[in-house]
Amino acid sequence: MPTDRVAPEAPGIPETAREVRLAAHLDGAATAANFEIAEVPVVEPGPGEVLVRIDHVFVAAAYQDLMRPDCPLPVPPYRVGGRIGGGEVGTVVRSRSEDLAVGDLVQTMAGWGEYTTGPAASFHKLDAGLFPSSSYYLSQGPTAYYGMATLAQAGEDDVVFVSGAAGGVGSLAGQIAKCRGAARVIGSAGSKEKVAYLVDELGYDAAFDYHDGPVLDQLRELAPDGINVFFDNVGGEQFEAAVQAAALHARFALCGALSGQIGGGTGGHPRLDLMTAITRHLELRPYATYHTPEQIWAWTEHFAKWLAEGRFVFPQTVVEGGVEAAPGALLDLLAGKHRGNLAVRFSSAAQ
Amino acid sequence: MPTDRVAPEAPGIPETAREVRLAAHLDGAATAANFEIAEVPVVEPGPGEVLVRIDHVFVAAAYQDLMRPDCPLPVPPYRVGGRIGGGEVGTVVRSRSEDLAVGDLVQTMAGWGEYTTGPAASFHKLDAGLFPSSSYYLSQGPTAYYGMATLAQAGEDDVVFVSGAAGGVGSLAGQIAKCRGAARVIGSAGSKEKVAYLVDELGYDAAFDYHDGPVLDQLRELAPDGINVFFDNVGGEQFEAAVQAAALHARFALCGALSGQIGGGTGGHPRLDLMTAITRHLELRPYATYHTPEQIWAWTEHFAKWLAEGRFVFPQTVVEGGVEAAPGALLDLLAGKHRGNLAVRFSSAAQ
Incomplete structure (x- = not known):
């Protein structure tokens, strides 16, 4: 009879954490006023759920489009008060699921928060040993x-x-x-x-x-x-x-x-x-892709191989500074201040 | 030891026959002056060759484009003095090939002539019993x-x-x-x-x-x-x-x-x-197609089935009058006087 596995109490998990929210829908180009940083409880996982610490978040120009109420992309735009983002990697820090263990690296669409809690099936397990950093999983x-x-x-x-x-x-x-x-x-x-x-x-x-x-x-x-x-x-x-x-x-x-x-x-x-x-x-x-697990895997498999063969340069900038730095990183990207792919490190424990 | 099969002398094969030639390249829209009808010898087939009587010819608006020296289609334009056309059906009337017998119905790209002679491999054998008329093989x-x-x-x-x-x-x-x-x-x-x-x-x-x-x-x-x-x-x-x-x-x-x-x-x-x-x-x-044998067969197979099931109407006009009528049929088509697909009967013996 399977039972919930409750991980041993992990040190350093706070009771509250921060997230970046849409403060107001866009009317033109994004500015700092469109973002707000909120403090929210870290939710304990229920049966079948896991708690994930977000390690790196992706920053894409398309996020600005999702901040518009009339976004023409065939995905729902961000709602005011909800999180920005939609491409993150993190580490499982508590598990009540047989499918994911504490320490597992996972992909999530949970947005720009320091933590997220949800059913194990809503995360996609990644191979932590494949790349020098988990940020390599975040790109176009x-x-x-x-x-x-x-x-x-x-x-x-x-x-x-x-x-x-x-x-x-x-x-x-x-x-x-x-x-x-x-x-x-x-x-x-x-x-x-x-x-x-x-x-x-x-x-x-x-x-x-x-x-x-x-x-x-x-x-x-x-x-x-x-x-x-x-x-x-x-x-x-x-x-x-x-x-x-x-x-x-x-x-x-x-x-x-x-x-x-x-x-x-x-x-x-x-x-x-x-x-x-x-x-x-x-x-x-x-075409526009939404990074299905199949699409992510097709890319990841070849990317890792080509990197190992020394045939590929990964043009990525990783901005330090966590949650506080994320809105500015997106604004800088929109202003043309970055080349290649952009990520923000959300956790000092991230690899 | 295979030998050339020479068909018994078919009655009614003339020594000369007519064909429709490009008289002059277009400078604008086609007129009667762009066509000429010439009398040419009917060529006896050599070893491996057949003599084919053209039964029906197709008439397509694109033929006007092929009458231009600067035709942008990725196929050679007609040359002055050469035949118009490029989609015909006919009947083998003399054969010196094991591959085609007298009486066989064939598809050819030989153009608007009453007869054509060539290697058996340059013709595509058709099923004469598939349609009410061989003209059904001529369409878009x-x-x-x-x-x-x-x-x-x-x-x-x-x-x-x-x-x-x-x-x-x-x-x-x-x-x-x-x-x-x-x-x-x-x-x-x-x-x-x-x-x-x-x-x-x-x-x-x-x-x-x-x-x-x-x-x-x-x-x-x-x-x-x-x-x-x-x-x-x-x-x-x-x-x-x-x-x-x-x-x-x-x-x-x-x-x-x-x-x-x-x-x-x-x-x-x-x-x-x-x-x-x-x-x-x-x-x-x-896309533009050039009616490869595979494409013709894919169409023909379904067309015959749907016709037999009573699910398909074949919108075709067949103009009588042979070689003499062909240029006028094309000019009428270009003037919008026909709907659907257009063919000209070239032989009174055509089925």
């Missing part, structure tokens, strides 16, 4: 992998173009293509510094600054025989140029610039040259 | 089937929208969706007469005239819960409306209005609302 990797590998199926002999290549998704997407054997990976970005970063640090074969001239001209120069795969983070002129530069049967993973578009960006309604798209049999796959 | 069916079944995978519970539904492709595409169990098939066309034709004769559940108001308004009224499949023959406003009316994970087969676009139509560069396409995970498949 599943989105980049799903688009580049599952949808666009970038592989050997492919010439790949990634727009917005220095961003959270793009900085991973190009490397994924390279690791899958792409013949040539080309990236676009918005500054000379980012262009150098792509080539010098992330292994892009070529890159260009879209301020330096028409995207199509630069793309044709760097990919004279056309592109086989386009991974789009931008839309607009980059999308229109990619259609013109596409080879027969080119595959387009259109990850889009969700935040840019919602926030008033101009990339959202490019012209689609149907004649060219038809005669070249383009395959256009606009 | 492979194009419609590939788009609706292979790419869009229309099936049960799907709400399907077909633009340009009374045309050669559209008149088949809607019926294909219906036969595959679609819950509701909606068509658009350019006149009240065509709208009535779609509903009364082709089994569409609903149809509308795009002159009667904005496409999106009419589509939303007829498909209040959104469309799951869009089969596009038009582009432009129809495409833009379909994106807005799309349900989550809707599949778009973009067959396009190739001729209209090449000929100066306005449907070729619609806006693509990337945000909507991304959040709804649309699957966009622009």
Whole structure:
């Protein structure tokens, strides 16, 4: 007869903890006034439940979109008084479930709090020994992998173009293509510094600054025989140029610039040259992922392997400072102050 | 030891026969002056070859595009002095091949001539007993089937929208969706007469005239819960409306209005609302088919079954008059004088 396993009293679990809440829905861009930090009780787990200490939280530009009451994403927006976030890793510190033990590393969607309590089945157990830090589990990797590998199926002999290549998704997407054997990976970005970063640090074969001239001209120069795969983070002129530069049967993973578009960006309604798209049999796959366990695992498996082989650079910034630092980290991300992927360490005990 | 089989002298095979040639490349729309009818020798088959009498020829609007020297289709345009056409059925009348016998019905790309001679392997053998007439093998069916079944995978519970539904492709595409169990098939066309034709004769559940108001308004009224499949023959406003009316994970087969676009139509560069396409995970498949044997067979197999079950109407016009009538049939088609699919009978012996 199975009984609830109650872990021995763990030292250092407080009676109350802090969380970051949405103070008010957005009317424009996010500011510090949209966030509030609240002190709440740490809830003891009931039967079948676990208590998890949040170690690292992810920071994504899309969170700003979820702060709008009319968010067009097909997921519920944040409610006022509820937690920000939705991609965290933590450690089980109390368990009343047979499925998770104290010390287990888990993925959660519980949001930016120091602790969360819930049914064991609502957490996804992770392999704590796979990466140097649990923060490696927090990235746009599943989105980049799903688009580049599952949808666009970038592989050997492919010439790949990634727009917005220095961003959270793009900085991973190009490397994924390279690791899958792409013949040539080309990236676009918005500054000379980012262009150098792509080539010098992330292994892009070529890159260009879209301020330096028409995207199509630069793309044709760097990919004279056309592109086989386009991974789009931008839309607009980059999308229109990619259609013109596409080879027969080119595959387009259109990850889009969700935040840019919602926030008033101009990339959202490019012209689609149907004649060219038809005669070249383009395959256009606009998509947004929500990091299902399958998608996370598909990414994690390859990411760990490529890291171990020394073929992958993980462009991540981890901000210290816990709960207090999280709102500022998101505001800095939205202001363009970070490259790659961004996380905040929530617990000094985090590995 | 296999030897060449020479068929007994077939009565009625002339020493010369006629063919329709491109007299001059197009500079604008096709006119009678672009065609010439020439008398050429009927060539005796060599070893491994057969002589085929052309029974019916297909007439497609895309042929006008192939009459342009700068045709954007990824197939060679017609050369001046060469035959028009590229989709015909005929009967083997002399054979020096073990693979085809006199009397066999075959598909050919030999063009608008009364006879053609070539290697047996250049013909595709057909089942003469499958249809009431060999003309049934000539249609946009492979194009419609590939788009609706292979790419869009229309099936049960799907709400399907077909633009340009009374045309050669559209008149088949809607019926294909219906036969595959679609819950509701909606068509658009350019006149009240065509709208009535779609509903009364082709089994569409609903149809509308795009002159009667904005496409999106009419589509939303007829498909209040959104469309799951869009089969596009038009582009432009129809495409833009379909994106807005799309349900989550809707599949778009973009067959396009190739001729209209090449000929100066306005449907070729619609806006693509990337945000909507991304959040709804649309699957966009622009395509042009060239009727490979596999595509022809996939269509033919289902077409014959659905016809036998009394579930399919074949909207075809067969023009009598042979070689002399072919150029005029194409000009009439381009002038909008035909609905559905068009063929010309080339031999009075054709079944």
